Amino acid sequence: MDLGNLKLFKMAMTQMDWAAQRQKVLSQNIANADTPGFQSRDLKKLDFKSVLRGEAAPVKVVRSNPKHLKGTIPEQEPFRVNGVRKSFEASPDGNKVIIEEQMQKVGSTRGDYNTAVTLMKAHMRMLKVATKGGG
Numbered sequence: 001m002d003l004g005n006l007k008l009f010k011m012a013m014t015q016m017d018w019a020a021q022r023q024k025v026l027s028q029n030i031a032n033a034d035t036p037g038f039q040s041r042d043l044k045k046l047d048f049k050s051v052l053r054g055e056a057a058p059v060k061v062v063r064s065n066p067k068h069l070k071g072t073i074p075e076q077e078p079f080r081v082n083g084v085r086k087s088f089e090a091s092p093d094g095n096k097v098i099i100e101e102q103m104q105k106v107g108s109t110r111g112d113y114n115t116a117v118t119l120m121k122a123h124m125r126m127l128k129v130a131t132k133g134g135g
Helices: 008-030 048-051 099-132
Strands: 040-043 081-083
Touching: 008 040, 008 099
Parallel strands: none
Antiparallel strands: 040 081
C-alpha cells in the first residue's frame, strides 16, 4: 500500500515539504540581514484545495531515451518564492530584513511542520489498528 496515494498523507507530506522550503528561504533572509539593499522573500501560502485537486505537484520532465537532448530548463523548487512587497522599516543601506519578523515566521513554520508530522503519526496509528484489528 502506497501511503502517497492517500489524500491525507499527500497533504501532510506537501505541508512538510512547503515548511522545509520556507525554512530555507527564511534562513537566507536572516543570513542576509546585513547585506545592503537585500529584500526579504517568502513563499506563497500553501493552498490545500489545489493539493486535493493534485495541482501542487509539478510534472517533471524525464528523458525516456539516452539519445534525447537534455533539457535546458533548470530544475525549480515546487513552491513559488515571492518577494515581500511591504516592509515596515528599512535600514539606511536599503536592507528590508527585520530579524524579529523573520524569527516569528520561522517559529510559525516550525509549528506548521510539527502539526503535519503529528497528523501523519495519528493516522499511521489509525491505519495500524485498522489493519491489525482491535486495539
